[in-house]
Amino acid sequence: GDSVTQMEGPVTLSEEAFLTINCTYTATGYPSLFWYVQYPGEGLQLLLKATKADDKGSNKGFEATYRKETTSFHLEKGSVQVSDSAVYFCALSSNDMRFGAGTRLTVKP
Amino acid sequence: KAGVTQTPRYLIKTRGQQVTLSCSPISGHRSVSWYQQTPGQGLQFLFEYFSETQRNKGNFPGRFSGRQFSNSRSEMNVSTLELGDSALYLCASRPSGRKDEQFFGPGTRLTVL
Numbered sequence: 001g002d003s004v005t006q007m008e009g010p011v012t013l014s015e016e017a018f019l020t021i022n023c024t025y026t027a028t029g030y031p032s033l034f035w036y037v038q039y040p041g042e043g044l045q046l047l048l049k050a051t052k053a054d055d056k057g058s059n060k061g062f063e064a065t066y067r068k069e070t071t072s073f074h075l076e077k078g079s080v081q082v083s084d085s086a087v088y089f090c091a092l093s094s095n096d097m098r099f100g101a102g103t104r105l106t107v108k109p
Numbered sequence: 110k111a112g113v114t115q116t117p118r119y120l121i122k123t124r125g126q127q128v129t130l131s132c133s134p135i136s137g138h139r140s141v142s143w144y145q146q147t148p149g150q151g152l153q154f155l156f157e158y159f160s161e162t163q164r165n166k167g168n169f170p171g172r173f174s175g176r177q178f179s180n181s182r183s184e185m186n187v188s189t190l191e192l193g194d195s196a197l198y199l200c201a202s203r204p205s206g207r208k209d210e211q212f213f214g215p216g217t218r219l220t221v222l
Contacts, residue, residue, distance in 0.1 A: 031208065032208040032210070044201075045213070046211075097142065097154070097201075101151045102151055102152065
């Protein structure tokens with residue numbers, strides 16, 4: 001069945017460092033792809049999405065490009081802030097929603 | 110538009126009891142899904158309801174059940190609670206399309222003593 005694999009954490013970076021969180025997927029159809037973020041004590045919030053191949057989703061300085069040839073949707077940010085500390089989930093939606101295991105990011109000042 | 114709301118936000122129960130959690134989706138959303146989140150197992154899918162019918166079910170025992178009402182509000186019930194049921198239970202709603210993103214509520218934190 002459809003599935004999502006994302007890099008395991010935790011990831012610890014210094015403020016202003018470059019961030020990459022890898023995400024690959026397996027799907028029989030043409031899913032939509034998402035990145036969600038979860039701050040402590042809260043539910044998941046949609047960070048960005050892409051609905052077809054070569055689409056780039058972006059929000060709050062985060063970007064991810066839907067790469068069909070490599071079945072990937074890696075999350076990137078050029079300069080992270082302390083406020084970006086959270087857990088990040090990659091997800092796909094086809095017949096069902098499938099989530100990755102989550103990657104905990106800690107940004108230190 | 111109001112977001113997804115879940116009640117109660119926090120709940121403490123003892124082993125063997127049962128519990129009912131409630132979720133009100135975003136107005137106009139007909140699909141409601143439930144997830145269990147624990148530090149050890151991560152985010153696990155429980156079930157999805159669409160137009161009062163269960164559309165998908167995850168790999169959980171029969172003690173976990175749910176339903177959806179005609180106004181799309183949903184409840185999930187856990188009977189004969191076990192210590193391992195302590196978790197954050199998240200509800201998410203989305204419009205009809207299966208490729209749409211889900212919108213999550215803040216969750217209900219259940220502690221079983």
